[in-house]
Amino acid sequence: MPISLTNEMMRAIIMDHSSNPTNKHTPSGEGYQKVHMHSDNCIDDLDIYLKIENDRVVDACFEGIACTISLSSTDIMCDLMKGKTIQESLYMIEQYQHMMHEEPFDDEVLDEAIVFINTSKQAARIRCATIGWNAANSILKDK
Amino acid sequence: MYDIKKVRLDFPMLQNKTMQGKPLVFLDNASTTFKPRQVIEAMDKYYLEMNSNSHRGDYDLCYNMDVEVAKARETIAKFINSDVNEVVFTSGDTEAINLVAYGYALEYLKKGDQILISETEHASNVLPWYRICDLTGAKVCFVKLDDKRITVEGVRNAFKDNKSIKLVALAHVGNVLGYEINAKEIASICHKNGALFLLDGAQSVPHMAVDFKDLDVDFLTFSAHKMCGPTGIGCLVGKYVLLQKMATFHTGGGMNVKFNNKQEVIPLDAPAKFEAGTLNLSAIIGFKAAIEYLTNLGMENIHKHDQELFEYAISKLEGYDNIIIYNKDSNSGIIAFNIKGVFAQDEATLLNSKGIAVRSGQHCAKMIDPVIGEPATVRMSTYLYTSKEEIDIFIDNLINGGDILDAYFFN
Numbered sequence: 114m115p116i117s118l119t120n121e122m123m124r125a126i127i128m129d130h131s132s133n134p135t136n137k138h139t140p141s142g143e144g145y146q147k148v149h150m151h152s153d154n155c156i157d158d159l160d161i162y163l164k165i166e167n168d169r170v171v172d173a174c175f176e177g178i179a180c181t182i183s184l185s186s187t188d189i190m191c192d193l194m195k196g197k198t199i200q201e202s203l204y205m206i207e208q209y210q211h212m213m214h215e216e217p218f219d220d221e222v223l224d225e226a227i228v229f230i231n232t233s234k235q236a237a238r239i240r241c242a243t244i245g246w247n248a249a250n251s252i253l254k255d256k
Numbered sequence: 257m258y259d260i261k262k263v264r265l266d267f268p269m270l271q272n273k274t275m276q277g278k279p280l281v282f283l284d285n286a287s288t289t290f291k292p293r294q295v296i297e298a299m300d301k302y303y304l305e306m307n308s309n310s311h312r313g314d315y316d317l318c319y320n321m322d323v324e325v326a327k328a329r330e331t332i333a334k335f336i337n338s339d340v341n342e343v344v345f346t347s348g349d350t351e352a353i354n355l356v357a358y359g360y361a362l363e364y365l366k367k368g369d370q371i372l373i374s375e376t377e378h379a380s381n382v383l384p385w386y387r388i389c390d391l392t393g394a395k396v397c398f399v400k401l402d403d404k405r406i407t408v409e410g411v412r413n414a415f416k417d418n419k420s421i422k423l424v425a426l427a428h429v430g431n432v433l434g435y436e437i438n439a440k441e442i443a444s445i446c447h448k449n450g451a452l453f454l455l456d457g458a459q460s461v462p463h464m465a466v467d468f469k470d471l472d473v474d475f476l477t478f479s480a481h482k483m484c485g486p487t488g489i490g491c492l493v494g495k496y497v498l499l500q501k502m503a504t505f506h507t508g509g510g511m512n513v514k515f516n517n518k519q520e521v522i523p524l525d526a527p528a529k530f531e532a533g534t535l536n537l538s539a540i541i542g543f544k545a546a547i548e549y550l551t552n553l554g555m556e557n558i559h560k561h562d563q564e565l566f567e568y569a570i571s572k573l574e575g576y577d578n579i580i581i582y583n584k585d586s587n588s589g590i591i592a593f594n595i596k597g598v599f600a601q602d603e604a605t606l607l608n609s610k611g612i613a614v615r616s617g618q619h620c621a622k623m624i625d626p627v628i629g630e631p632a633t634v635r636m637s638t639y640l641y642t643s644k645e646e647i648d649i650f651i652d653n654l655i656n657g658g659d660i661l662d663a664y665f666f667n
Contacts, residue, residue, distance in 0.1 A: 155601045
């Protein structure tokens with residue numbers, strides 16, 4: 114289980130996704146829904162793209178300017194969301210939000226996103242760690 | 257002798273406060289400042305002993321309140337060297353600039369006129385002018401900067417190139433880079449060219465002696481909360497003849513002589529005609545106490561203290577190649593910097609985890625990024641109670657603070 118990750122492993126995962134965010138690009142094909150998100154208290158200024166087919170997220174990517182936490186959290190979210198149904202994605206987002214606010218959460222579905230478990234130590238950065246997730250939520254909740 | 261230890265004892269926020277389990281080091285004074293007991297007690301006194309409205313009663317409490325407001329206005333006028341009726345209370349610097357925008361510019365500017373500002377201005381000295389231009393058809397133009405600085409020459413050239421400039425609005429000291437402009441010379445150039453000059457004193461009035469009459473600016477704006485005073489109060493200081501010419505902005509009780517059912521209104525004279533509604537009375541009392549506090553310390557001493565801390569910090573940072581400072585040649589209490597390869601916000605979060613409060617981003621000056629060449633910076637800013645020991649803690653954490661992710665994984 115990811116919950117057994119050491120601090121050093123969690124750091125490495127965050128740094129990997131912020132220095133090499135594989136989902137940070139504009140979509141190449143058609144059929145994507147886009148949501149723009151920006152932060153009042155950080156540099157974060159992102160476009161999130163989701164492609165949904167037959168009740169399933171078939172692709173997720175993003176583009177924009179972001180701090181380490183928003184960059185890596187959004188990149189990890191894109192990885193995790195690809196292939197999930199809308200219902201599964203919404204449940205994962207909900208559990209992630211619970212984790213952010215130190216509420217009980219289902220760690221089974223968060224996978225690598227567990228690395229952001231300490232975000233509440235830096236409350237000013239919760240917005241950064243959730244910006245991509247909130248964007249995806251705003252697309253998916255109306256589906 | 258400026259006794260920093262004694263000064264710090266006046267501030268409850270400097271007594272054993274912690275942040276993230278570490279002693280609090282507050283270096284975000286360009287954003288807002290702590291309040292000394294003298295200010296807090298003066299405001300308490302309003303609620304505990306003086307609670308009343310002003311201008312609205314025939315009883316002693318109310319009369320006494322009128323006297324207190326008048327005394328506060330006199331204190332501000334003396335502090336800034338203006339006439340007492342040239343001081344208009346506003347909710348702060350932002351409302352003061354908006355008051356000039358809507359009261360003067362909206363009334364007198366027309367299509368084809370231009371308003372000169374700079375790309376280093378805070379949103380409060382940009383967006384009111386954009387709005388006025390939308391409403392009047394006037395246009396905003398920008399002074400050409402000389403390596404990030406606004407110079408007298410730059411303003412002179414702006415007038416050579418552009419005969420339509422009717423109003424110039426610039427910060428006395430920039431809120432990101434801390435550069436001071438030559439306000440007196442710029443005011444003279446504006447007047448020779450038939451333009452008015454608004455000086456945004458948000459970052460200068462709290463830190464140095466500013467003389468409204470000597471500078472001969474037309475409008476001067478500032479906020480109390482950046483100078484040890486309360487939030488929600490500030491003022492517009494304007495030449496009386498201009499204040500009288502200006503249209504009213506907020507209207508309502510307390511600003512009119514009379515009105516009738518033919519929609520005729522006779523406003524009071526300035527400054528009362530701009531002060532509709534119940535004033536922020538406890539804040540006005542606190543504002544006065546803050547100015548008395550600064551005056552007792554001496555504005556020259558406060559300015560010197562900021563400058564000494566700046567020079568001390570810059571000299572200690574010298575030689576660290578991974579720390580990029582954007583305003584080494586400044587001399588105010590603001591340092592704008594980045595750590596090579598680290599996002600400003602990430603560095604600010606790391607400093608937060610060490611108990612150090614700084615600001616990161618664009619600091620409301622959202623056109624400044626091409627000027628500096630970075631999308632964001634970290635800003636540390638000092639004030640009259642900042643100690644050298646705090647600068648040492650700040651610099652030690654910049655250099656030895658560890659990895660940015662320590663902020664999330666420290667134990």
